[in-house]
Amino acid sequence: MNRIVEKRNLSEDVFRFTFEAPNIARERKAGQFLIVQLDNDFAERFPLTIADADKEKGTVDIIFQAVGASTLKLAALEEGDSIANVLGPLGMPTHIEKLENPVVCVGGGIGVAPMHPIVEANRAVGNKIIVIMGARNKDLLIMEEEMKALADELIVVTDDGSYGRKALVTEPLKELCESNQPPAQVIAIGPPI
The missing domain is CATH 2.40.30.10 (Translation factors)
Structure with a gap:
């Protein structure tokens, strides 16, 4: 076993x-x-x-x-x-429920791994999902294809700009929160910024 x-x-x-x-x-x-x-x-x-x-x-x-x-x-x-x-x-499972506005899942570095089942569960209840994933550089990004398959929108950022947008994950998150359809919920897992 x-x-x-x-x-x-x-x-x-x-x-x-x-x-x-x-x-x-x-x-x-x-x-x-x-x-x-x-x-x-x-x-x-x-x-x-x-x-x-x-x-x-x-x-x-x-x-x-x-x-x-x-x-x-x-x-x-x-x-x-x-x-x-x-x-x-x-551990207590993450509470997942159907929401009207999008759910934004933010994963930084290795934090993308535990975010995957949360994104899956939100997909299963029919939520619109926006995933923001980031890493220091392109070589440290993980699970991009898995997230792309589950998310309605995937935003990839790298600190050094070697892939996706050059930004911290907080920048696109702020833009989404200030948009005309702000997220109903934000779930973030990753290193301190």
């Missing part, structure tokens, strides 16, 4: 793992997370958000940045390896 079936390097030190976890795949909701323990000897347990899940295949996707001891050890695992203990889904 919890066998890694796919490992992808998305950008510098950012990885996407797909692993077997049929119960979690079946039960997870937008906004929930997992507690991961890599092996029974390595006692640290750490949280990771669920980026996606496939109920039919019984798999869960996590996207993480390898920055500390635990995530560096996780990044060293390969396809076919197993994660010893995965507890979840945990």
Whole structure:
């Protein structure tokens, strides 16, 4: 159980793992997370958000940045390896309801990963969705195709202007909030600006 079936390097030190976890795949909701323990000897347990899940295949996707001891050890695992203990889904799911005005989902950097299930859930209830995603540069953008497939409008920004619009995510957000159809709700996940 919890066998890694796919490992992808998305950008510098950012990885996407797909692993077997049929119960979690079946039960997870937008906004929930997992507690991961890599092996029974390595006692640290750490949280990771669920980026996606496939109920039919019984798999869960996590996207993480390898920055500390635990995530560096996780990044060293390969396809076919197993994660010893995965507890979840945990946490209060994000409240999703049908709204008249658009829902704006803002994801910065690695924050795009936990935003994905929230965008999916808003799509499922019929909300108009505008996604603003940003990163320091083009090479650090993740999940653009997935967001493009779900959003009614996708705005991509990079700090250095190497892709999309040169801006911080707050600039197009401010423009949308000042428009003649301001968002009913804004959900933002990402690093501090």
